[in-house]
Amino acid sequence: MASVLERVVAVTARVLRLDPAEIRPEHSFAADLGAESVQSIELVAMFEEEFGIDMDEQEALSVETVGAAAEYIAGVCRKQGIPTEP
């Protein structure tokens, strides 16, 4: 099973139509990857779908980088009892 970060990268690449190999943990969704306002919301929605979780809108939208998103999602999964590791 892929790691949380790998799954975050895969979703990000799909939503923003990027090559996954170009996406790094330190990349900012908006400044580096060019996510526009509605794309940020689509990313959150797709992360919810991918991980089967519910995220707080304000908290989720305030996460800026790919790495921070992976950390935040891992935390939400733990709180909601969703397994993320093999």
Next chain:
Amino acid sequence: MADARKHHPLVDATEPNLMEDVFPYSLPPRILFDGPVVEVIDGRPVEFDFGSVRHRPIVVTDTTFRDGQQARPPYTPDQMVRIYDLLARLSGPQGVVRQTEFFLYTRSDREALDRCRALGRRYPECTGWIRAVKGDFRLVREAGLAETGMLTSCSDYHIFRKLNFPSRKACIDSYCEVVAAAFEAGVRPRCHMEDVTRADIDGFVLPFVDRLMAMSRQVPERLSVKIRLCDTMGFGLGHPGAALPRSVPKLIYKLNRECGVPSERLEWHGHNDFHKVHANAATAWLYGCDAVNATLFGFGERTGNPPLEGAVFEYIALKGDLCGVDTTAVTELAEYMRAIGLPIPDNYPLAGRAFNVTRAGIHAGGLRQDERIYNIFDTERLLGRPPRVAITDKSGADGVTLWVNAFFGLKGQERLNKIRVHKLARWVIDQYELGGRLTPISDEELAEKTRELMPEYWQKYKTASPPA
């Protein structure tokens, strides 16, 4: 001017001060005063206590059927009865909209008046409007009215150029003959001082009013003359220090305090030629004139009159209380007037279709967080009109989310967030970015797309009712 500079230290806070004593949200923002106002009149400082307006018996009077009707094809009696009934609801039991005036010349005028009175509403009281012609009092008497307006034009433009009097004295004598005829007929005359803001105040208006007051002292109080100050061309100015004849404060002062016309017998009638119509009317209230004459949605001769619904909201703001007014009648009146062909612009305050509709996504974001941020007061409670968004390319996901929540009627914790609405937000953006659309998206289109893209919520919230 003296140096007024001083230091202003920050008052730091960790909790917001929403100033709810001024902006109660359940009411229009209150109009509060810090202290007296001084106006220099004839070289002397004169103090005015605006705060006293809270306790003074100020009222709104209506001229929708007279000045309002002069600016459009005639209303049918059916239409007038419906409008009158809604005005009565707006007025409330205390009679905030105290009077409305009717033409008396045609069979249709009389039918409308009789049918309105037959409704049995206490307010607005029905009064008449006639020319300053002695014979016209027969019409007032036949209609059984206690009061009628009559034209007593004041400026030399009217006295000499329109009415062709040989002198001011001849003019006053003629007007006073008609006033005497009114007394004789047992009808209270309301002298409409036409074009007063272009008249010679000291040379004509004040001597005329002195004479009217002297005549009034000879008759019972119920017949004593009322004075309507008609700013016929919209020349009136509320600015402190403005000179006569254009100064609203000085006009009111001179009639009220120098001529001794009681406040309850003074009325202001404005026109909007210079965009000052509502402010001038409110100024008249503050300086001692108890009645403000207005028309629904400001519709009247040329640029119109003080908007009646604006005056009612000003009244509530000054009093700090609804005073029995049913403000939701404004919305019904607007719907009815639109239905019978009166154009009310979409952005028209309090009654336009879009008066509390935002198109900006950033404002919609604010509305989602706290409606008070971008709504002037509780428009749902007072006007039956919750704040809304019009969906365009500027609405953003916040605007779409606000629309969806309003559409499903969701409040509080039930409301959906942007994440749940992302598919619809994407569709909206694609309409403009990919489809090249230039027009707003209608509620009907959005409803259809909501059904398609959010079927689970449609099922949950809309199965009991058809699409909006």
